[in-house]
Amino acid sequence: MPDAIIAKDTLPVNGPGRLSTGWWGMLCLISTEGILFAYLIFSYAYLGVQASGSWPPGGAPPLSLALPNTILLLASSVVLEVGARRFRSGRDRSTVPVLLLTALMGAVFVIVQWEEWGRKEFGFTDGAYSSIYFTLTGFHLAHVVAGILALLVLAFWGWQQRLTRGGLHLALGRMYWHFVDVVWLVVFLTIYIVPQQP
Amino acid sequence: MATVPVPAPEQEKLVRTWETAPGVYGWCATVDHKQIGIRYLVTSIVFLLLGGVEALTLRIQLAQPNLKFLAPEQYDQLFSMHGVTMIFLYALPVLSGFSNYLWPLMLGSRDMAFPRLNALSYWLYLFSGIFLYVGLPLGQAPNGGWFNYVPYTSSEYDPGINIDIFALGLIFLGISTVVGSANFVVTLLRTRAPGMSINRMPILVWGTMTASVANLFAVPALSLACFMLWLDRNFGTSFFAVRGGGQPLLWQHLFWSFGHPWVYALVLPSMGIVSDALPVFCRRPLVGYTAVALATVTTMVIGFGVWVHHMFATGLPTMAISFFSAASIIIAVPSAIAVFAWIATIWTGRPVFKVPFLYFAGFILLFVIGGVSGFMTASAALDWQLTDTYFVVAHLHYVLLGINLFPVLGGLVYWFPKFSGRMMDERLGRWAFWIMFIGFNLAFFPMHIVGLEGMPRRIYTYPADLGVGGWNLLITIGAFMLASGILLFLYNLVRSLSVGEVAGPNPWDAPTLEWSTSSPPPPQNFDIIPIIASRHPLWEDRLEDVEDRSQLTTGYLLDHGRETIGTTPLDAEPNVILRMPGDSLLPLCLAVATSVLFFALLSKLWLIAGLGFAAALVTLILWFAPEPLADPEHPRLYA
Numbered sequence: 001m002p003d004a005i006i007a008k009d010t011l012p013v014n015g016p017g018r019l020s021t022g023w024w025g026m027l028c029l030i031s032t033e034g035i036l037f038a039y040l041i042f043s044y045a046y047l048g049v050q051a052s053g054s055w056p057p058g059g060a061p062p063l064s065l066a067l068p069n070t071i072l073l074l075a076s077s078v079v080l081e082v083g084a085r086r087f088r089s090g091r092d093r094s095t096v097p098v099l100l101l102t103a104l105m106g107a108v109f110v111i112v113q114w115e116e117w118g119r120k121e122f123g124f125t126d127g128a129y130s131s132i133y134f135t136l137t138g139f140h141l142a143h144v145v146a147g148i149l150a151l152l153v154l155a156f157w158g159w160q161q162r163l164t165r166g167g168l169h170l171a172l173g174r175m176y177w178h179f180v181d182v183v184w185l186v187v188f189l190t191i192y193i194v195p196q197q198p
Numbered sequence: 199m200a201t202v203p204v205p206a207p208e209q210e211k212l213v214r215t216w217e218t219a220p221g222v223y224g225w226c227a228t229v230d231h232k233q234i235g236i237r238y239l240v241t242s243i244v245f246l247l248l249g250g251v252e253a254l255t256l257r258i259q260l261a262q263p264n265l266k267f268l269a270p271e272q273y274d275q276l277f278s279m280h281g282v283t284m285i286f287l288y289a290l291p292v293l294s295g296f297s298n299y300l301w302p303l304m305l306g307s308r309d310m311a312f313p314r315l316n317a318l319s320y321w322l323y324l325f326s327g328i329f330l331y332v333g334l335p336l337g338q339a340p341n342g343g344w345f346n347y348v349p350y351t352s353s354e355y356d357p358g359i360n361i362d363i364f365a366l367g368l369i370f371l372g373i374s375t376v377v378g379s380a381n382f383v384v385t386l387l388r389t390r391a392p393g394m395s396i397n398r399m400p401i402l403v404w405g406t407m408t409a410s411v412a413n414l415f416a417v418p419a420l421s422l423a424c425f426m427l428w429l430d431r432n433f434g435t436s437f438f439a440v441r442g443g444g445q446p447l448l449w450q451h452l453f454w455s456f457g458h459p460w461v462y463a464l465v466l467p468s469m470g471i472v473s474d475a476l477p478v479f480c481r482r483p484l485v486g487y488t489a490v491a492l493a494t495v496t497t498m499v500i501g502f503g504v505w506v507h508h509m510f511a512t513g514l515p516t517m518a519i520s521f522f523s524a525a526s527i528i529i530a531v532p533s534a535i536a537v538f539a540w541i542a543t544i545w546t547g548r549p550v551f552k553v554p555f556l557y558f559a560g561f562i563l564l565f566v567i568g569g570v571s572g573f574m575t576a577s578a579a580l581d582w583q584l585t586d587t588y589f590v591v592a593h594l595h596y597v598l599l600g601i602n603l604f605p606v607l608g609g610l611v612y613w614f615p616k617f618s619g620r621m622m623d624e625r626l627g628r629w630a631f632w633i634m635f636i637g638f639n640l641a642f643f644p645m646h647i648v649g650l651e652g653m654p655r656r657i658y659t660y661p662a663d664l665g666v667g668g669w670n671l672l673i674t675i676g677a678f679m680l681a682s683g684i685l686l687f688l689y690n691l692v693r694s695l696s697v698g699e700v701a702g703p704n705p706w707d708a709p710t711l712e713w714s715t716s717s718p719p720p721p722q723n724f725d726i727i728p729i730i731a732s733r734h735p736l737w738e739d740r741l742e743d744v745e746d747r748s749q750l751t752t753g754y755l756l757d758h759g760r761e762t763i764g765t766t767p768l769d770a771e772p773n774v775i776l777r778m779p780g781d782s783l784l785p786l787c788l789a790v791a792t793s794v795l796f797f798a799l800l801s802k803l804w805l806i807a808g809l810g811f812a813a814a815l816v817t818l819i820l821w822f823a824p825e826p827l828a829d830p831e832h833p834r835l836y837a
């Protein structure tokens with residue numbers, strides 16, 4: 001007959017952050033998605049190194065839209081972080097406006113990116129550069145859209161007062177959004193900054 | 199700390215809490231890792247048989263020169279499906295089956311970290327397997343080999359949906375693999391029993407862990423390559439198409455960045471099976487536990503740096519080739535460490551020659567032969583002669599069957615009593631082993647010779663004056679012998695389910711935790727979560743070098759719903775109670791929605807694809823929905 005231990009100290013149930021399995025699961029998701037972007041950038045570099053003409057074909061892409069857009073996206077991470085830290089308790093809607101604002105900034109990023117796509121002189125199927133350009137930025141854009149969706153769902157749950165401070169859901173949403181931003185920084189450096197001539 | 203005996207009603211309560219609901223609902227909704235493990239095993243063995251039938255068909259065609267049993271196009275589809283089936287649908291999933299079933303039992307946990315994700319990865323595997331097979335009856339199966347090289351597989355040379363099935367099917371399967379791998383990683387980090395620090399884990403856990411991390415890093419390369427290929431074929435992009443400035447070799451780089459680590463993902467867990475089970479039959483602990491664990495990890499790390507050895511013949515710069523040649527040869531070092539550890543375990547133990555032992559010993563021999571031929575193909579100068587000949591086919595079958603199939607079959611015999619409560623028959627088992635072993639060597643050893651004599655691989659027939667007709671006939675006979683051995687094995691397995699001798703909890707007198715529960719284990723695995731103090735909890739009274747004693751009859755009773763204990767990643771100190779989800783239809787729904795999406799993409803029904811995608815999103819949102827706020831952070835007593 002087995003014996004059960006009766007302990008004096010207690011353990012939390014489904015604790016926050018690293019105590020939860022979800023946090024580690026998100027880390028796994030972020031690693032494999034991050035690697036996916038690494039392979040995309042590898043493909044970009046490989047096609048560039050092997051290309052016979054100039055790379056990018058029409059010279060370096062302009063920064064006029066991309067730079068402000070980058071700043072906007074990074075700022076959204078700051079907004080989210082500052083806002084989430086003010087979140088007080090489980091019966092509190094204080095996080096809803098922050099989530100909505102972050103989602104809005106993300107949406108503006110998507111619209112500007114869309115505009116940038118429209119201004120290109122080449123289309124998706126014009127050649128290796130255009131294929132990888134649209135695929136790489138498109139993959140990222142898809143991640144932003146997924147992030148916006150996640151933020152909106154979180155905002156909805158927050159409005160229903162189903163979120164907790166330090167709770168898993170908000171933490172996962174934040175991790176993911178920051179990840180999307182960091183990836184953009186790398187994509188931006190690869191596509192926009194590296195080809196600029198000093 | 200005080201202890202109290204667990205009263206019988208508490209045990210019944212645990213069973214009730216963890217039991218899967220009866221009937222069709224329970225069958226669709228179960229998240230029990232044991233059931234999912236068995237499903238993985240059964241499904242992958244069905245795929246093994248399918249792949250085997252395809253292989254035998256190929257061998258009939260190749261038995262003699264100039265036969266017309268199969269048309270070239272049929273041959274292409276069959277050899278491609280054979281490779282895809284064996285590599286993607288048998289070899290990895292069968293290992294996931296073992297790990298799914300065994301991990302929580304070995305680790306002293308009640309379930310995997312993400313039970314619903316576990317169910318999801320199985321359903322996705324099943325449906326993507328079906329997806330990959332839909333083309334075969336229509337004569338539209340993938341026909342570009344499991345490596346699927348462009349430009350052969352670009353739309354100019356291979357129109358039709360064959361290659362689209364491959365591209366989409368492997369993205370589909372990749373989701374299952376990534377999801378499953380993430381689950382293994384987190385399970386390992388978070389749900390080990392108190393006291394099971396990482397230097398006390400079974401080697402199988404090390405193997406699957408390493409393979410899972412590798413999958414997280416490797417699978418995206420294949421998914422991306424397949425996605426680009428699909429775009430190239432259907433929308434006119436030029437990633438691989440030369441006419442638009444694309445690079446055919448990019449495919450090979452991406453494919454082998456995935457492919458080489460993947461072959462280690464196929465073998466490291468099965469090497470773990472041997473490292474855990476072989477010592478039981480030698481009546482002593484594994485020699486060099488730490489060295490073997492480290493060798494496992496090292497193999498994988500180096501394995502990420504050698505992909506170019508599959509591309510020696512593509513005209514890369516000499517510097518690159520020399521580097522990758524050297525790296526490939528270095529990888530032999532950790533493998534050799536493991537081999538020496540097994541030999542030393544047999545040497546210094548008192549081996550009993552039961553059936554599983556035969557498989558493990560046979561495995562060591564085949565591993566050595568496969569390693570030697572791997573060494574040969576790894577040196578670039580030799581590989582220029584050997585590549586794309588039957589020599590490579592010999593090598594890859596020695597490693598794949600030797601390192602994957604033999605340990606898997608040995609492992610099935612070994613853990614069969616745990617799965618079913620009964621033993622498999624020894625006499626039939628011996629027969630099956632020897633038929634298989636002799637058949638295997640008859641079938642694959644001569645492939646080295648016909649390869650050296652110049653028979654190319656991936657051809658549907660060969661001229662008579664090549665002079666390899668005799669060898670090929672022998673190979674075909676060997677292949678049929680191997681197949682009959684496998685059938686005899688399966689006959690034995692099915693028969694033993696009903697007439698096998700009743701096993702009891704620990705029929706082999708094994709040292710690890712899974713043998714401390716009844717056979718088969720109860721739904722909750724353990725009435726109490728044990729506390730572990732050594733690598734061999736069940737051998738502690740006979741191994742004198744252990745100071746502390748594990749506590750298998752004293753531990754944490756967690757009975758407020760489905761609960762297990764969470765511990766710190768390295769030292770396994772308990773720090774949280776994990777509340778686990780119950781049965782749920784969400785995994786099946788999500789897998790069905792994903793299938794709708796992929797079938798619609800294949801048929802270019804964009805509207806339906808959109809609906810499938812939306813359905814998947816809705817399921818995901820429901821999946822993640824927070825539970826009602828019923829004091830989720832309220833601390834609770836252990837007992």
Ligand code: HEM
Pocket residue numbers: 345461462464465507508509510526527529530533568569572573575576577581584585586590593594597598601602
């Ligand atoms: C000692 C370790 C190993 C070495 C040095 C090695 C080396 C090689 C090399 C150089 C090739 C390319 C031959 C060619 O030019 O076509 C090759 C092919 C292959 N190897 Fe290995 N290998 C090893 C282990 C494995 C393992 C463990 C597996 C699978 C379980 C495996 C599966 C394969 C497969 C499937 C191919 C065929 C690729 C194709 O279709 O072209 N190898 N190996």
Ligand SMILES: [Cu+2]
Pocket residue numbers: 457458461504505507508
């Ligand atoms: Cu390789």
